[in-house]
Each structure stands twice: as structure tokens, then as C-alpha cells.
Amino acid sequence: MTAARSVRAASAGAVAVVLPRAAWACAVCTGQDDAAVSLAILKGTALLSLLPLALIGGLVWFLRRRAREIESARGAFREQESPR
Amino acid sequence: MNPPAYGSVRVVAEQRREPLIPNGVMGMLIFVVTEAMLFAGLISAFTITRSSAVVWPPPGQPRLPFEAxxxxxxxxxxxxxxxxxxxxCFDRNRRTARLPLAIAVLLGAFFVVSQGAEWLxxxxxxxxxxxSQLGSFFYVIVGFHALxxxxxxxxxxxxxxxxQRGWLASSQLGTAQVFWYFVAGIWPILWLVVYR
Structure with missing residues (x-):
């Protein structure tokens, strides 16, 4: 192997070693305090994961409660109207 | 099942189910859920950016008027x-809802005008x-809310x-209510997160 080839191979190896490190970098981790950023990311993840479940769950709960209210009102009306 | 008889008309009574809540209110609820997710995404991005900043507010940028x-x-x-x-009031007697609704409109207008003055x-x-990042987030988050x-x-x-004209249906008031409660309900969260 010539000297030039050796240099090229070593350069390519160095790039191959460095590249994965760049891939690990997070686009939002630019600050000094990693703990604060980690906590913020964790909070954000929790918010964005749980909020849709809470909103859809709340809507379903509200609709079920409303359905029960209407059904009980209908039942009371039928009892009132039915001849004894 | 009997075949239909010629020369006679069969009346079929369809049992139509009433919607649990008015369609307008339901549509607005779905819209509000999607908008809540939009604001949640913006709040999340803002929180991460703020926590990664060494100095906040960024140098040369004013502090947001939290107290005002x-x-x-x-x-x-x-x-x-x-x-x-x-x-x-509307559920008891429609006419008596005029005053509280007017108060709600005036207070809402006060909020919008005050926010405009603050922006200036x-x-x-x-x-x-x-x-700065503060300016970008401030105008996007607070701007979306203002919209x-x-x-x-x-x-x-x-x-x-x-x-006023006597044309207001209960469902129309309900639809406007859901939207306004969303605007009013999400604001304290934005205020505490962005301004503080």
C-alpha cells in the first residue's frame, strides 16, 4: 500500500469513527445544563403523549354521561306517561 | 316479512336517534381538541428551548410583562x-342573558385590545x-392565541x-361557549409558561 493510499484509508476510517457521534447529537441539546434539557424533553414527551389520551378520554366520558342522562330522562318520562 | 301489497302504501316509521349534543358543539369540541394539541406542541418546544438557554431572556431582549x-x-x-x-340566564329566560353576554363581549374586547397594546x-x-428565540416563540404562541x-x-x-334579534338557538350559544372557554382556559397556562 502506498503512502497516499494509507492516508486516504486512515482519513476514511477517522470519518467513519466520527460520523456516528454526530448522528447521536440531538438538535435541541444546545445548552450548558443537560439535566435541565433532559427534564424539559421528558416533560414535553409526557405532555404530548398524555394530553391526547386525556382529551379523547374526557370527550368519551362526557358523551357517555350525557347519554345516561338522556336515557334516564326518557325512562322517567315513559314511567310518567304509561297508564297504570 | 310480508311482501308489499300492490295498491297500498306501507308507512315505515323510522326511529331517528337524537344527537347527544348539538352537532355544532360536537364539531367545536373536536376542533378545540386539535387546537389544544397545537398549543401543547408549541409549549413543549418553548420549554425545551428555554431550558437549553444559558441566559433567559436572551441578552438585549426585554423581560415579558408578567405582572402587567x-x-x-x-x-x-x-x-x-x-x-x-x-x-x-339563557336557560331560564333568554332576554335576561343580554347583559351578561354583553359583559363577556366587553371583557373579551378589553383583553384583545390590551394584548395589542402590549405587543406594540x-x-x-x-x-x-x-x-431572538424569545421573540419568535412569543409572537407565534401568543399570536396564535390572539388569533x-x-x-x-x-x-x-x-x-x-x-x-338581540331573538334568533339565538341554544346550540349556537353552546358552540360559542366552547370556543370561548378554550380561549380563556388555555391563556393562564400560556401566561405562566411564556411570560414567567
């Missing part, structure tokens, strides 16, 4: 309370959409006009 905006926040919450009052003050102090507040206020004014 407390009055606007109180006005918006009072407006939502007035709308609850309007609903109760912040622009004069050098906080613009491109001046919602203006549209919801227009809906409230429309509701009030229909009430």
Missing part, C-alpha cells in the same frame, strides 16, 4: 365567568419575530346580535 398581563388574564377569566352566567410596547422595546381570541370574540358578538 395579570390584569388581562383576570379580564379574560371574568369574561368566561360572565359567559357561564349568560348561559344560566414589546415591538418598541426591540422584541420582534426575528430578534383564536379575535375569532372567538367575533363569534361572541355574532351570538349577542342574534340574541
Amino acid at each position: 398581563t395579570a390584569l388581562n388574564t383576570a379580564a379574560l377569566l371574568a369574561s368566561a365567568a360572565a359567559l357561564i352566567w349568560a348561559r344560566r 410596547a414589546m415591538l418598541r422595546q426591540g422584541l420582534t419575530l426575528t430578534s 383564536h381570541a379575535v375569532v372567538a370574540l367575533a363569534a361572541l358578538v355574532y351570538t349577542w346580535v342574534r340574541l
Whole structure:
């Protein structure tokens, strides 16, 4: 192997070693305090994961409660109207 | 099942189910859920950016007027309370809902105008959409909320006009209510997260 080839191979190896490190970098981790950023990311993840479940769950709960209210009102009306 | 007889008409009684809640209210609820996710994404991005900054607010940028905006926040919450009052009046006697609905509209208008004045003050102090991350987030998050507040206020004014003319349906008031409660309900969260 010539000297030039050796240099090229070593350069390519160095790039191959460095590249994965760049891939690990997070686009939002630019600050000094990693703990604060980690906590913020964790909070954000929790918010964005749980909020849709809470909103859809709340809507379903509200609709079920409303359905029960209407059904009980209908039942009371039928009892009132039915001849004894 | 008997075959249909020629020369006679078969009357089929369809049992139609009433919707649990008016369609307008349901549509608005779905819209509000999607908008809540939009604001949750913006709040999440803002929190991460803020926590990664060494100095906050960024150098050369003004501090957001947390204390001064407390009055606007109180006005918006009072407006939502007035709308609850309007609903109760509407269910008893429609005419009596005029005053609380007008109060809700005026308090909402106060909030929108005060926010506009605050924006002008912040622009004069050098906080613009491109001046810093704070400026970008401030105008996007608070701007989106302001857009919602203006549209919801227009809906409230429309509701009030229909009430004045005696054309307001219960479902229409309900739809405007859901939107306004969303605008009023999400604001204290934005205020505490962005301004503090």
C-alpha cells in the first residue's frame, strides 16, 4: 500500500469513527445544563403523549354521561306517561 | 316479512336517534381538541428551548410583562365567568342573558385590545419575530392565541346580535361557549409558561 493510499484509508476510517457521534447529537441539546434539557424533553414527551389520551378520554366520558342522562330522562318520562 | 301489497302504501316509521349534543358543539369540541394539541406542541418546544438557554431572556431582549398581563388574564377569566352566567340566564329566560353576554363581549374586547397594546410596547422595546428565540416563540404562541381570541370574540358578538334579534338557538350559544372557554382556559397556562 502506498503512502497516499494509507492516508486516504486512515482519513476514511477517522470519518467513519466520527460520523456516528454526530448522528447521536440531538438538535435541541444546545445548552450548558443537560439535566435541565433532559427534564424539559421528558416533560414535553409526557405532555404530548398524555394530553391526547386525556382529551379523547374526557370527550368519551362526557358523551357517555350525557347519554345516561338522556336515557334516564326518557325512562322517567315513559314511567310518567304509561297508564297504570 | 310480508311482501308489499300492490295498491297500498306501507308507512315505515323510522326511529331517528337524537344527537347527544348539538352537532355544532360536537364539531367545536373536536376542533378545540386539535387546537389544544397545537398549543401543547408549541409549549413543549418553548420549554425545551428555554431550558437549553444559558441566559433567559436572551441578552438585549426585554423581560415579558408578567405582572402587567395579570390584569388581562383576570379580564379574560371574568369574561368566561360572565359567559357561564349568560348561559344560566339563557336557560331560564333568554332576554335576561343580554347583559351578561354583553359583559363577556366587553371583557373579551378589553383583553384583545390590551394584548395589542402590549405587543406594540414589546415591538418598541426591540422584541420582534426575528430578534431572538424569545421573540419568535412569543409572537407565534401568543399570536396564535390572539388569533383564536379575535375569532372567538367575533363569534361572541355574532351570538349577542342574534340574541338581540331573538334568533339565538341554544346550540349556537353552546358552540360559542366552547370556543370561548378554550380561549380563556388555555391563556393562564400560556401566561405562566411564556411570560414567567
